[in-house]
Amino acid sequence: MARARIDDGAGRVAVRAALAAGASASREIRAQAVRYTLQLLAEQAEGNTLEVRVPPFGAVQCVAGPRHTRGTPPNVIETDAATWLGLATGALSWADGLASGAIHASGARADLTGHVPVLPVPQRVPTCEKNSNSS
Numbered sequence: 001m002a003r004a005r006i007d008d009g010a011g012r013v014a015v016r017a018a019l020a021a022g023a024s025a026s027r028e029i030r031a032q033a034v035r036y037t038l039q040l041l042a043e044q045a046e047g048n049t050l051e052v053r054v055p056p057f058g059a060v061q062c063v064a065g066p067r068h069t070r071g072t073p074p075n076v077i078e079t080d081a082a083t084w085l086g087l088a089t090g091a092l093s094w095a096d097g098l099a100s101g102a103i104h105a106s107g108a109r110a111d112l113t114g115h116v117p118v119l120p121v122p123q124r125v126p127t128c129e130k131n132s133n134s135s
Contacts, residue, residue: 047061
């Protein structure tokens with residue numbers, strides 16, 4: 001049985017709320033944000049070669065290639081919710097996530113380069129205030 005699709009409006013609201021609240025975001029908001037962005041990944045990178053897991057909130061199979069049907073998948077990526085949301089929104093690059101050890105990737109096709117971010121969120125850039133003393 002297929003899972004119900006998360007509405008884009010509700011999903012985007014959850015992602016924005018989760019990013020704004022950070023670690024203090026409610027479990028419900030984090031779950032909705034993670035599930036929505038995993039849904040986007042599965043839609044944008046259709047396939048069954050790679051399993052992306054974000055426990056305890058969800059997992060999807062994605063990326064075109066050889067299909068996995070039984071047992072432990074040969075290509076798995078697993079990370080926590082905060083890291084996943086960083087990847088999904090572009091706040092964290094794939095290379096930086098791997099280098100930090102926050103992403104566990106196993107298998108020859110366990111790579112999301114080119115597949116993330118799935119929902120780029122513009123990063124806030126500090127604004128320069130004009131000095132009122134300058135002429």
